Amino acid sequence: MTTADQFNVHYLKKHYAKRQVLDEVTFSLQAGQTHLLSGDNGAGKTTLLRILAGLEKPDSIQIDLGMGPLNWRHVKKTLQQHALYLHQHPYMFDGTVSYNLGYAIGVKLTKQERQRQIDKALEWADLKQLSQAPAKSLSGGEKQRVSLARAWLKRPSILLLDEPTSNLDQESRHRTLSLLEAFKSDGTAMLLASHDPMHFPSLIDQHLRLDQGKLIRIDDQNPIEFDQTHPNFRSTA
């Protein structure tokens, strides 16, 4: 996490043309906790995750870092350091599964150390048999596992998952779920977008729902209020 084990986001706003996709969204993520992000198609789930990964620029955002005011460039850098976004359809680089895993490892390591880490990740996601397979030719479920193993090598503090099981069969969904459990017990904070909460019964700690640009906590049914007196700053992009 950034400072403590909590990551707070306030005043997150984003619009496209005339549509306010995210309207003063406020929430917190905690280490080792998984938040489900539900919402209809087009509710803004993908947009929210991409902003948190630093891949998309919000109209405004404020995050707790315990430092002075930050412009978007700094916020983006911080987000990119801590958060990792997994596309709904994972992208495989042209090369073997091992190559794809190696991509997530720092370029400064020795060859042996790199290989050791790749082997660990192959084991972690049960991909040993596929280590030399061309990644682009894998099935959807296998790509999902490569993408999770690649993320696991980065050890992000926040994992942003965009409908990770929506295109998978029962078996692959099950395997994905157990890998996500492993992330969770490692202390990773997860925000998981899905329009079907039923897929993740054991994983979810809190349920957030995006509706008309507002983020609602499902347990209390009220939009989360942001404490206006919060000592932090505001960053306008």
Place this chain on the structure above:
Amino acid sequence: MPESLPQPNTDHMDSLTTTTLAALELLFSGNPELWEIIAISFRVSGVAILVASPPALLVAFILAYYQFPGRRLLISINSTLLSVPAVVVGLTLFILLSRQGPLGEWKLLFTQTAMVLGQIALAFPILVAMGHSALQACDRRAWETARTLGATPLRALITIMREARFGLMAALLAAFGRIIAEVGASMMLGGNILHYTRNIPTAIALESSKGEFAQGIALGLVLLILAFTLNAFLQHFQGKGQPA
């Protein structure tokens, strides 16, 4: 056969056959003058591609990945530059480099450097246009995946170039094929000086008019073989570059 019947006139045939044989002999006997001309061509065009590629591919990347005011205008200007005749490019640089021109002090006219400059100007728009479409065709998730996995922008750029390598190779080959065979700019900027700026196309154009057909045919054959090879590679790369 009765002596009175007219014999078919084989003079033209004979001279073409003899000249072609002479051309092959020049080529395969390693005629130094001929091979020097070929070497100059490859050196000048090779340097031009080496110098032009990095900035051209950077422009191609910016056009493919960033939205900014004037982007569309830049693309149209580049498309226009694609179809500017080589002699016009040659003329423009000639004026700039000529003794009275703004860059006259550099004393570059009729040097290999001037030829390289002309070929850079010809290659640049091809590299930008083909590089742009190769990078545009590359999946946007490639860039995003690289970045979210912690790659610096430079590493992510190298990654998407690797993903688009077949299309980019095709761009390099097409540009090389265009500049090594063009005569207008090389002639105006190089001046066809033997041992120095005489390259394949200027030798063919100027020496053939002096009756040096054997050399012209030999050099023409080199260009033909080169065109064939480049095209074979181009097809290969373009085939691989198609999205699956």
